[in-house]
Amino acid sequence: MSEHRVSRFPVPALDELPDDIRAAIELVQEKSGFVPNVFLALAHRPAEFRAFFAAHDALMDQSDGLSKAEREMIVVATSAVNDCLYCVVAHGAILRIRAKNPLIADQLAVNPWKADLSDRERLIVDFALRMVNDSASVTDADLDVLRQGGLTDDEIWDIGAITAFFAMSNRLANLTSMRPNDEFYAMAR
Amino acid sequence: MSEHRVSRFPVPALDELPDDIRAAIELVQEKSGFVPNVFLALAHRPAEFRAFFAAHDALMDQSDGLSKAEREMIVVATSAVNDCLYCVVAHGAILRIRAKNPLIADQLAVNPWKADLSDRERLIVDFALRMVNDSASVTDADLDVLRQGGLTDDEIWDIGAITAFFAMSNRLANLTSMRPNDEFYAMAR
Amino acid sequence: MSEHRVSRFPVPALDELPDDIRAAIELVQEKSGFVPNVFLALAHRPAEFRAFFAAHDALMDQSDGLSKAEREMIVVATSAVNDCLYCVVAHGAILRIRAKNPLIADQLAVNPWKADLSDRERLIVDFALRMVNDSASVTDADLDVLRQGGLTDDEIWDIGAITAFFAMSNRLANLTSMRPNDEFYAMAR
């Protein structure tokens, strides 16, 4: 619909790309019906592209401990703190799908304290917000609170590591002025 | 010297690690004379370890455009904003070595506006601080200022991408309470 | 769809309400097909209800100077700063309708610096953000910048007064935990 640019930096044509990156992009296009702009914007730097998606998949493409919906909740809530348009809009769509809930993404993005969360989700989101805003002062006592709330150490790591990964991702998206594909906005509403 | 723990989370023994990770650790030990704790702390999660160091090396182990010293300046100045003990102490040591300057790391960590920087370094550090504190409001006009100051678009990407990577790294270090090796503190003073 | 409460405070039944308030509510239901929860939540206090909507209509139901879409842009951008779920979701829907643009509300709510705005809209939104974040230090020189950008004094008043009205409205919605009607989320996407 819109004709705005994908990134402030050069976006390579598909046929200029290394084979593995082109293949990854073609795969996501096949599955999603379109190529999310993050793939195009980061393809400008193939080595960084590969590391970025390896880290992303290690954290987001699994559901041991935290469910996939819980992982996306962390992304939306913390990306909203960093005012990251791409991550809030794109992962908001994914969250609506994963949680089968058309309202939760906007709730978490606008006011996470007023979102319809279970006690466990509340604990997860609150720690993610702590990690994005002030990770420096997190103490052992803070982790004990989470453990008493029923979270395992692996889940605590995941909350922190997902928040950390998107602290990077949000800044890359803001640096490149990465544009969310128009398709994401209305998906799964 | 100190007997404090390396991380809040489990640290695997070397012989429990996948071969490639053990090899990477042995290599750095050989080169440095000790194993920086970031290798041990992140080895808890092999897939994340691999992606982390792939991203790190793509950004930090090169000197096209930004010199290695300039890259480390970005790390120290932005990690200080995030109060990341591991990154300031470890990369402070590396910066002193790369810049052959025993004072610059402490200057950048404590008060980046009072550090002994060239005009080009000033521009680099100022944009890194902008990216760590408020990447959301960076506009095309901000990038034009950098270009007029002589920075190329590839250098601008690098400043932003290094800041973004350490926004992740700082949070991982704060999450795990990653302890800098005692060796770093006095190195290259 | 959801069965969550409309407000933390009592919500009167329609037949308990003063005639003028019940009539106002029936009118909006007829026009919109549902009763936006702000009418129900504020009906708890009839005198405040009447003054609130009188002020609202004086600022929002007109298009001299600022267009109706521009007025809604101010509401969405400033309500996002105040993390007001009701105002961002409800006025986001109205903005999509007024601006005939399915993307603009989410853009303004998440990152107003990256929204697709004309130069005039940019000036309007930037001053609204200044008024919500730091009205105290606004000087005559700030207003001169707006005048040089083509805004009339009546338009400047309207930007400030709309921001001021929603600074009140956002706090009332946060106080009452006012719930946006589910209908708003998907409207005009």
Add this chain to the structure above:
Amino acid sequence: MSEHRVSRFPVPALDELPDDIRAAIELVQEKSGFVPNVFLALAHRPAEFRAFFAAHDALMDQSDGLSKAEREMIVVATSAVNDCLYCVVAHGAILRIRAKNPLIADQLAVNPWKADLSDRERLIVDFALRMVNDSASVTDADLDVLRQGGLTDDEIWDIGAITAFFAMSNRLANLTSMRPNDEFYAMAR
């Protein structure tokens, strides 16, 4: 005494005003001996003037639940947070009169934690400061603390609604650079 302007925007002459607004102004002049500048500054917009004072009177001209002095304490403490010269000076004078206390207004404006407050007043002022600074994160648990401290739900609404109204009023005063009448400064010292 001073010859400074009342507002940055046009101030209509009394005989240009609609009858009801002129009557309201003449009434306040009769009661107070002078016309507080807020009446003159807002008369620039008659519809907004009427709604503003209707909302003001609904919240401030009553003493069910919160006393009139308690209501003015909220105004002074929260207007000081917003650096609103008009509201702090004018309502400071009213507070000194209502509370029969020449010190309390300056105490609340400068350092509300050091003001001579009863336990009940302390609770009221603390919640008002929470509402002005961060209404978004107010939860049901926060309201329970107030209820346990002896406040009724109607009193809690009033604290929040008064804070909300003056969040609007402070921004209007800052927008217009509304000047407090010289008379207010020394009143009831």
Add this chain to the structure above:
Amino acid sequence: MSEHRVSRFPVPALDELPDDIRAAIELVQEKSGFVPNVFLALAHRPAEFRAFFAAHDALMDQSDGLSKAEREMIVVATSAVNDCLYCVVAHGAILRIRAKNPLIADQLAVNPWKADLSDRERLIVDFALRMVNDSASVTDADLDVLRQGGLTDDEIWDIGAITAFFAMSNRLANLTSMRPNDEFYAMAR
């Protein structure tokens, strides 16, 4: 009038004090008609008392360069930023006397951007606010702006040094909960 305590810490009786301190207190009582509480509160620590007033007098009891009124403007504006009740109330009284202006102290304490200041006073107050809020990033270029505005280097030092001294004084007053004498509030209104 009030019977509240002077300080959270012990206040020595006059006849327990070292002779020089008792003499200093008797002198101020003779001149002012009462003993400002700062003398009583700090007398708890004679060595600190002597150094404090030596520093105070070196900066405040002179009028080379900055006038005495200008010096008090700096005190009131910066003490308000630090929410120091004692300094705002006591030095507000002194400022009203020095400037022969009953309004200026409240204006500077509540909203320094709206105070009735000359261009020179504007420059002085703005730099004082910069020094209290963010002295770390003050650069040579910032000082050049002041010089171009007509301030001498000695005046610039004085603005900074007075702000620095009251950054200490404000914290001592907040630590001790130092109570302004009731006499100050209404003085020179």
Add this chain to the structure above:
Amino acid sequence: MSEHRVSRFPVPALDELPDDIRAAIELVQEKSGFVPNVFLALAHRPAEFRAFFAAHDALMDQSDGLSKAEREMIVVATSAVNDCLYCVVAHGAILRIRAKNPLIADQLAVNPWKADLSDRERLIVDFALRMVNDSASVTDADLDVLRQGGLTDDEIWDIGAITAFFAMSNRLANLTSMRPNDEFYAMAR
């Protein structure tokens, strides 16, 4: 090593100085082997110099209650909050000597929550950080917590007074761009 200036303001030659100040400088040179730049920078204003060091010595040159190492911990942790290069570097060196700990200064300067502190030191540093960041809201209840943790009222005063003194000192150093002597950086590593 470096040839950078000591201060932005004039630095008098030793033989231009009043006898007592020259004597003080010669004494410190004899003891330390070099003249710390704070002596040279402040000698520009003899009366302020004398008061500054009188206050400094009253707080720092004693070990009743707080040990000398504990006093330096307060200086380093709070000066880091104020981004004061001189104080962090110079007092970091003194702290390493006093505490016989080569790591503690960098730990406190970069992330005081991750420093190797005893429970008592933790309490001291936390209250110092509270005093530097927000002394205004310190209440009697806050002091009771410290007393319950085993601190005497004289120790509490000292924590607050040292923090207050360096709030002044940090601003003077930032004002003058006071340069730490190169000798401090590597001392006692």
